[in-house]
Amino acid sequence: xxxxxxxxxxxxxxxxxxxxxxxxxxxxxxxxxxxxxxxxxxxxxxxxxxxxxxxxxxxxxxxxxxxxxxxxxxxxxxxxxxxxxxxxxxxxxxxxxxxxxxxxxxxxxxxxxxxxxxxxxxxxxxxxxxxxxxxxxxxxxxxx
Amino acid sequence: xxxxxxxxxxxxxxxxxxxxxxxxxxxxxxxxxxxxxxxxxxxxxxxxxxxxxxxxxxxxxxxxxxxxxxxxxxxxxxxxxxxxxxxxxxxxxxxxxxxxxxxxxxxxxxxxxxxxxxxxxxxxxxxxxxxxxxxxxxxxxxxxxxxxxxxxxxxxxxxxxxxxxxxxxxxxxxxxxxxxxxxxxxxxxxxxxxxxxx
Numbered sequence: 318x319x320x321x322x323x324x325x326x327x328x329x330x331x332x333x334x335x336x337x338x339x340x341x342x343x344x345x346x347x348x349x350x351x352x353x354x355x356x357x358x359x360x361x362x363x364x365x366x367x368x369x370x371x372x373x374x375x376x377x378x379x380x381x382x383x384x385x386x387x388x389x390x391x392x393x394x395x396x397x398x399x400x401x402x403x404x405x406x407x408x409x410x411x412x413x414x415x416x417x418x419x420x421x422x423x424x425x426x427x428x429x430x431x432x433x434x435x436x437x438x439x440x441x442x443x444x445x446x447x448x449x450x451x452x453x454x455x456x457x458x459x460x461x
Numbered sequence: 462x463x464x465x466x467x468x469x470x471x472x473x474x475x476x477x478x479x480x481x482x483x484x485x486x487x488x489x490x491x492x493x494x495x496x497x498x499x500x501x502x503x504x505x506x507x508x509x510x511x512x513x514x515x516x517x518x519x520x521x522x523x524x525x526x527x528x529x530x531x532x533x534x535x536x537x538x539x540x541x542x543x544x545x546x547x548x549x550x551x552x553x554x555x556x557x558x559x560x561x562x563x564x565x566x567x568x569x570x571x572x573x574x575x576x577x578x579x580x581x582x583x584x585x586x587x588x589x590x591x592x593x594x595x596x597x598x599x600x601x602x603x604x605x606x607x608x609x610x611x612x613x614x615x616x617x618x619x620x621x622x623x624x625x626x627x628x629x630x631x632x633x634x635x636x637x638x639x640x641x642x643x644x645x646x647x648x649x650x651x652x653x654x655x656x657x658x659x
Contacts, residue, residue: 328643329636332611356647363646366589367596368612374509375496378516 318346323353327360335361464614465623468497469537476536479527487527491520497537498544504608505548507597511555518547541623552601588649595645599638606631607638 318326323346327335330343335357337347347354446459472493478486495516502515522543530539596604609620610631617635621628 328640356650359650360643360646363588363592363649364611364642367592367642370589370593371500371503371608371612374503374512375499378499378509378513 318342320346320350320353323347323350324356327353327357332361332364463619465497465537465619468494469535472536472540476527476530480530487524491523494523494540495520498540500608500613501541501544501605502548504605505545505601506552506555507599507601507604511548511551515544515548515551518551519544522547538623588646591649592642592645595642599641603634603638603641606634607642610635611639 323343326343326346330341331339333339334341334343335347337344337354337357347357447456449456472490475486475490475493479490498519499512499516502519503509503512506512506515519540523540526543530536596607599607605624606620609615609623610617615623617628617631621631624631
């Protein structure tokens with residue numbers, strides 16, 4: 318087999334032929350021709366590298382899936398809980414919280430107590446936030 | 462026994478226990494099959510992030526649809542088809558996105574470049590990146606067949622059974638994929654080409 322033909326054959330040969338272990342024409346040529354054997358070795362090496370890359374990718378993306386059993390609207394449902402979903406949920410809650418608080422004032426407990434208006438008892442050891450609403454007659458007082 | 466058959470042998474008892482309502486068994490099943498599902502998804506979508514989405518979706522569908530699996534085919538065959546359907550639907554939704562692997566997973570490249578000499582490592586990483594892009598740019602069927610046969614070690618007959626296509630079609634896709642990938646590999650070694658020309 319000529320090198321020109323061997324190079325074409327290398328492009329489609331079975332991987333086992335590329336290591337020269339077969340009795341095929343390509344394998345025989347590779348045993349005798351160091352140039353074509355080097356080309357075959359490069360193909361084998363990089364195909365292995367591609368394989369390792371894909372295996373590594375699959376291994377590194379394991380999600381750690383767990384299943385929990387929950388009840389909703391009286392019906393049994395299963396959910397798959399994934400850490401990313403939990404993080405997304407937390408981010409959503411924080412975002413919504415941030416949106417809800419925008420335009421409100423969080424005041425120290427002492428100042429809140431001095432503000433004229435309806436008197437409320439502030440539980441010991443808590444902070445207080447006072448939210449104005451569109452309705453001037455309604456003020457939301459939140460102890461936290 | 463092929464790797465896929467071994468996986469199937471591990472999964473079948475878990476499937477039966479999951480179908481009987483054993484939650485721990487389902488967790489174990491999801492754990493066991495995720496890497497393989499991701500791998501199939503990666504071959505089908507060509508992109509790690511898309512493969513992640515597909516793998517997650519497959520696990521959800523697996524949970525919802527496991528009761529419909531009736532052992533008429535191997536579990537891995539059934540799971541492969543579920544993965545394939547999910548991947549196809551996912552790609553329909555993603556069609557507007559830029560086509561292919563402009564983002565190459567750095568961890569994948571590092572894992573592939575296991576050559577001790579730093580200069581070799583750089584060249585190897587560079588080459589693997591180029592090959593990875595080429596792998597992603599293959600038409601979907603070529604990529605799937607190349608992954609199943611040349612990277613996962615199935616025979617063309619096994620791949621044709623899994624894909625439910627003619628073995629000759631599998632070989633045709635395989636040869637085209639090999640030619641593309643291997644040509645790209647050899648392009649990275651001009652000295653080898655020069656050597657051949659002289």
